[in-house]
Protein backbone atom coordinates (compact mmCIF):
# COMPACT_ATOMS: atom_id res chain seq x y z
CA UNK A 490 0.00 0.00 0.00
CA UNK A 491 1.31 3.39 -0.86
CA UNK A 492 1.94 5.66 2.09
CA UNK A 493 -0.41 8.54 2.62
CA UNK A 494 1.19 11.40 0.82
CA UNK A 495 1.91 14.79 2.23
CA UNK A 496 -0.37 16.22 -0.42
CA UNK A 497 -3.31 14.11 0.78
CA UNK A 498 -2.73 15.06 4.39
CA UNK A 499 -2.40 18.68 3.38
CA UNK A 500 -5.65 18.74 1.43
CA UNK A 501 -7.60 16.96 4.19
CA UNK A 502 -6.21 19.43 6.68
CA UNK A 503 -7.24 22.28 4.40
CA UNK A 504 -10.78 20.90 4.21
CA UNK A 505 -11.06 20.56 7.96
CA UNK A 506 -9.97 24.14 8.41
CA UNK A 507 -11.78 25.75 5.55
CA UNK A 508 -14.76 24.00 4.02
CA UNK A 509 -17.12 22.62 6.62
CA UNK A 510 -18.74 24.97 9.07
CA UNK A 511 -21.68 25.05 11.43
CA UNK A 512 -25.13 26.22 10.46
CA UNK A 513 -28.16 26.41 12.71
CA UNK A 514 -27.66 24.69 16.03
CA UNK A 515 -30.47 22.69 17.57
CA UNK A 516 -31.30 25.56 19.90
CA UNK A 517 -31.29 28.03 17.02
CA UNK A 518 -33.60 25.82 14.96
CA UNK A 519 -35.95 25.61 17.94
CA UNK A 520 -36.33 29.40 17.82
CA UNK A 521 -38.13 29.17 14.47
CA UNK A 522 -41.71 29.48 15.66
CA UNK A 523 -44.79 31.68 15.48
CA UNK A 524 -47.68 32.38 17.80
CA UNK A 525 -50.20 31.79 15.04
CA UNK A 526 -51.50 35.33 15.04
CA UNK A 527 -52.20 37.07 11.72
CA UNK A 528 -52.36 33.75 9.83
CA UNK A 529 -48.67 33.08 10.41
CA UNK A 530 -47.80 29.40 10.30
CA UNK A 531 -44.41 27.73 10.53
CA UNK A 532 -43.04 24.23 10.95
CA UNK A 533 -39.47 22.96 11.03
CA UNK A 534 -38.56 19.43 10.01
CA UNK A 535 -35.11 17.94 9.78
CA UNK A 536 -33.07 15.10 8.41
CA UNK A 537 -29.57 14.13 9.44
CA UNK A 538 -28.21 16.78 7.08
CA UNK A 539 -30.90 19.43 6.55
CA UNK A 540 -33.53 21.63 8.11
CA UNK A 541 -36.68 22.42 6.17
CA UNK A 542 -38.67 25.47 7.18
CA UNK A 543 -42.22 25.62 5.86
CA UNK A 544 -44.35 28.68 6.42
CA UNK A 545 -47.27 30.73 5.21
CA UNK A 546 -44.96 33.72 4.91
CA UNK A 547 -47.49 35.84 6.76
CA UNK A 548 -45.83 37.99 9.44
CA UNK A 549 -46.45 37.17 13.06
CA UNK A 550 -47.38 40.80 13.69
CA UNK A 551 -49.71 43.49 12.42
CA UNK A 552 -49.21 44.73 8.90
CA UNK A 553 -50.64 47.42 6.64
CA UNK A 554 -51.04 47.67 2.89
CA UNK A 555 -48.69 50.48 2.00
CA UNK A 556 -48.43 49.84 -1.72
CA UNK A 557 -50.99 48.45 -4.18
CA UNK A 558 -50.36 44.95 -2.83
CA UNK A 559 -51.82 42.99 0.10
CA UNK A 560 -49.99 40.19 1.95
CA UNK A 561 -51.44 36.77 1.23
CA UNK A 562 -50.51 33.29 2.46
CA UNK A 563 -47.60 31.77 0.56
CA UNK A 564 -46.18 28.28 0.50
CA UNK A 565 -42.59 28.84 1.56
CA UNK A 566 -40.45 25.72 1.79
CA UNK A 567 -36.82 26.48 2.53
CA UNK A 568 -34.33 23.64 2.94
CA UNK A 569 -30.90 24.51 4.28
CA UNK A 570 -27.89 22.35 5.17
CA UNK A 571 -27.11 21.72 8.82
CA UNK A 572 -23.45 21.92 7.89
CA UNK A 573 -22.96 24.67 5.31
CA UNK A 574 -20.06 24.53 2.89
CA UNK A 575 -18.01 27.68 2.40
CA UNK A 576 -18.27 28.71 -1.24
CA UNK A 577 -14.97 29.13 -3.08
CA UNK A 578 -16.64 31.78 -5.22
CA UNK A 579 -19.31 33.72 -3.43
CA UNK A 580 -22.82 33.88 -4.80
CA UNK A 581 -24.61 37.08 -5.71
CA UNK A 582 -28.02 37.79 -4.23
CA UNK A 583 -30.97 37.56 -6.61
CA UNK A 584 -34.07 39.63 -6.23
CA UNK A 585 -36.76 37.81 -4.28
CA UNK A 586 -36.24 35.56 -1.28
CA UNK A 587 -32.63 35.18 -0.15
CA UNK A 588 -33.35 34.14 3.45
CA UNK A 589 -36.21 33.52 5.82
CA UNK A 590 -36.87 34.87 9.29
CA UNK A 591 -37.42 32.85 12.44
CA UNK A 592 -41.09 33.64 11.87
CA UNK A 593 -41.15 32.36 8.28
CA UNK A 594 -41.15 35.73 6.51
CA UNK A 595 -39.07 36.33 3.37
CA UNK A 596 -35.94 38.46 3.47
CA UNK A 597 -34.99 40.15 0.18
CA UNK A 598 -31.89 41.89 -1.05
CA UNK A 599 -31.92 45.71 -0.84
CA UNK A 600 -32.75 46.31 -4.48
CA UNK A 601 -36.10 47.30 -5.94
CA UNK A 602 -37.15 46.93 -9.56
CA UNK A 603 -34.95 49.25 -11.59
CA UNK A 604 -32.06 47.98 -9.44
CA UNK A 605 -32.18 50.89 -7.06
CA UNK A 606 -32.03 51.01 -3.27
CA UNK A 607 -35.47 50.03 -1.97
CA UNK A 608 -34.71 51.18 1.54
CA UNK A 609 -33.09 54.61 1.46
CA UNK A 610 -32.66 57.62 -0.79
CA UNK A 611 -34.79 58.95 -3.61
CA UNK A 612 -35.75 55.42 -4.70
CA UNK A 613 -36.89 54.29 -1.26
CA UNK A 614 -40.09 52.30 -1.20
CA UNK A 615 -42.82 52.53 1.42
CA UNK A 616 -42.80 50.12 4.33
CA UNK A 617 -45.44 49.49 6.95
CA UNK A 618 -45.05 50.09 10.67
CA UNK A 619 -43.24 46.75 10.98
CA UNK A 620 -40.67 47.40 8.19
CA UNK A 621 -42.22 45.19 5.53
CA UNK A 622 -44.45 45.25 2.50
CA UNK A 623 -45.87 42.81 -0.04
CA UNK A 624 -45.06 42.02 -3.65
CA UNK A 625 -47.71 41.84 -6.33
CA UNK A 626 -47.87 38.10 -5.55
CA UNK A 627 -48.65 38.91 -1.93
CA UNK A 628 -45.26 37.84 -0.56
CA UNK A 629 -44.69 39.91 2.56
CA UNK A 630 -40.97 40.65 3.00
CA UNK A 631 -38.31 42.77 4.61
CA UNK A 632 -35.44 44.41 2.70
CA UNK A 633 -33.89 45.85 5.83
CA UNK A 634 -33.32 45.24 9.51
CA UNK A 635 -36.79 44.47 10.89
CA UNK A 636 -36.31 46.59 14.00
CA UNK A 637 -39.90 47.53 14.85
CA UNK A 638 -41.77 44.29 15.39
CA UNK A 639 -39.28 41.42 15.09
CA UNK A 640 -35.88 42.36 16.46
CA UNK A 641 -36.20 45.04 19.12
CA UNK A 642 -32.67 45.60 20.33
CA UNK A 643 -32.32 42.21 21.98
CA UNK A 644 -28.75 41.05 22.51
CA UNK A 645 -27.54 38.17 20.31
CA UNK A 646 -30.95 37.82 18.67
CA UNK A 647 -31.46 35.27 15.92
CA UNK A 648 -33.37 36.89 13.06
CA UNK A 649 -33.41 34.01 10.57
CA UNK A 650 -31.38 31.84 8.24
CA UNK A 651 -29.98 32.46 4.77
CA UNK A 652 -30.46 30.04 1.90
CA UNK A 653 -26.92 28.72 2.39
CA UNK A 654 -27.68 27.66 5.98
CA UNK A 655 -25.87 30.38 7.93
CA UNK A 656 -27.85 32.17 10.65
CA UNK A 657 -28.62 35.88 10.56
CA UNK A 658 -28.39 37.85 13.77
CA UNK A 659 -29.36 41.34 14.88
CA UNK A 660 -26.57 43.91 15.27
CA UNK A 661 -26.58 44.03 19.07
CA UNK A 662 -23.79 41.55 19.81
CA UNK A 663 -22.06 40.40 22.97
CA UNK A 664 -18.56 41.84 23.17
CA UNK A 665 -19.32 44.94 21.11
CA UNK A 666 -20.18 48.24 22.77
CA UNK A 667 -22.12 49.50 19.75
CA UNK A 668 -24.38 47.86 17.21
CA UNK A 669 -22.40 46.22 14.44
CA UNK A 670 -22.40 48.03 11.11
CA UNK A 671 -21.44 47.03 7.59
CA UNK A 672 -17.88 48.31 8.05
CA UNK A 673 -17.36 45.72 10.80
CA UNK A 674 -18.39 42.81 8.55
CA UNK A 675 -16.97 40.95 5.59
CA UNK A 676 -18.24 41.45 2.06
CA UNK A 677 -21.07 38.96 2.55
CA UNK A 678 -22.13 40.94 5.63
CA UNK A 679 -20.93 38.27 8.00
CA UNK A 680 -18.53 37.79 10.87
CA UNK A 681 -17.10 34.83 12.76
CA UNK A 682 -17.91 34.89 16.46
CA UNK A 683 -16.81 32.09 18.75
CA UNK A 684 -15.79 30.08 15.71
CA UNK A 685 -19.26 30.30 14.16
CA UNK A 686 -19.99 32.27 11.00
CA UNK A 687 -23.10 34.42 11.01
CA UNK A 688 -24.61 37.16 8.92
CA UNK A 689 -25.50 40.34 10.75
CA UNK A 690 -28.45 42.57 9.85
CA UNK A 691 -27.53 46.23 10.24
CA UNK A 692 -29.13 49.64 9.85
CA UNK A 693 -26.83 50.54 6.94
CA UNK A 694 -26.63 49.27 3.35
CA UNK A 695 -26.84 46.46 2.31
CA UNK A 696 -28.77 45.85 5.57
CA UNK A 697 -29.04 42.03 5.50
CA UNK A 698 -26.59 40.12 3.27
CA UNK A 699 -23.94 41.26 0.78
CA UNK A 700 -23.39 37.91 -0.92
CA UNK A 701 -23.72 34.22 -0.08
CA UNK A 702 -20.78 33.02 2.03
CA UNK A 703 -21.82 29.40 1.55
CA UNK A 704 -22.91 27.06 -1.18
CA UNK A 705 -26.62 26.99 -2.00
CA UNK A 706 -27.61 23.32 -2.05
CA UNK A 707 -31.18 23.88 -3.27
CA UNK A 708 -30.84 23.37 -7.02
CA UNK A 709 -34.10 25.21 -7.66
CA UNK A 710 -32.69 28.40 -6.18
CA UNK A 711 -31.43 30.91 -8.71
CA UNK A 712 -27.67 31.36 -8.39
CA UNK A 713 -27.00 32.58 -11.90
CA UNK A 714 -24.37 35.11 -10.93
CA UNK A 715 -21.21 34.48 -8.93
CA UNK A 716 -19.18 37.28 -7.50
CA UNK A 717 -16.28 38.16 -9.79
CA UNK A 718 -16.23 41.91 -9.72
CA UNK A 719 -13.52 44.10 -8.31
CA UNK A 720 -16.22 46.61 -7.45
CA UNK A 721 -18.03 46.29 -4.17
CA UNK A 722 -21.83 46.41 -4.15
CA UNK A 723 -22.16 46.07 -7.89
CA UNK A 724 -25.39 44.80 -9.32
CA UNK A 725 -26.20 42.83 -12.42
CA UNK A 726 -29.80 42.47 -13.50
CA UNK A 727 -31.02 42.90 -9.98
CA UNK A 728 -28.38 40.71 -8.36
CA UNK A 729 -26.38 42.35 -5.61
CA UNK A 730 -22.72 41.34 -5.63
CA UNK A 731 -20.27 42.60 -3.06
CA UNK A 732 -17.28 40.36 -3.15
CA UNK A 733 -14.06 42.14 -4.04
CA UNK A 734 -12.06 40.65 -1.20
CA UNK A 735 -13.67 37.24 -1.40
CA UNK A 736 -13.15 36.79 -5.13
CA UNK A 737 -9.48 37.45 -4.56
CA UNK A 738 -9.45 34.80 -1.85
CA UNK A 739 -11.13 32.27 -4.12
CA UNK A 740 -8.66 32.96 -6.89
CA UNK A 741 -5.82 32.13 -4.54
CA UNK A 742 -7.00 28.52 -4.28
CA UNK A 743 -6.01 27.58 -7.80
CA UNK A 744 -2.77 25.72 -7.52
CA UNK A 745 -1.35 23.04 -5.29
CA UNK A 746 1.67 25.13 -4.44
CA UNK A 747 -0.59 27.91 -3.25
CA UNK A 748 -2.68 25.45 -1.22
CA UNK A 749 0.44 24.14 0.47
CA UNK A 750 1.51 27.71 1.14
CA UNK A 751 -1.90 28.47 2.59
CA UNK A 752 -1.79 25.47 4.92
CA UNK A 753 1.62 26.59 6.08
CA UNK A 754 0.25 30.01 6.87
CA UNK A 755 -2.72 28.51 8.71
CA UNK A 756 -0.43 26.27 10.73
CA UNK A 757 1.70 29.24 11.75
CA UNK A 758 -1.25 31.35 12.70
CA UNK A 759 -3.20 31.12 15.92
CA UNK A 760 -5.95 33.22 14.32
CA UNK A 761 -6.70 31.94 10.80
CA UNK A 762 -7.92 34.50 8.34
CA UNK A 763 -11.68 35.00 8.52
CA UNK A 764 -11.81 34.78 4.75
CA UNK A 765 -11.10 31.06 4.84
CA UNK A 766 -13.33 29.98 7.72
Ligand SMILES: [Zn+2]
Nearest residue numbers: 607622630632
Ligand atom coordinates in the same frame (compact mmCIF):
# COMPACT_ATOMS: atom_id res chain seq x y z
ZN1 LIG B 1 -39.99 44.92 -1.53
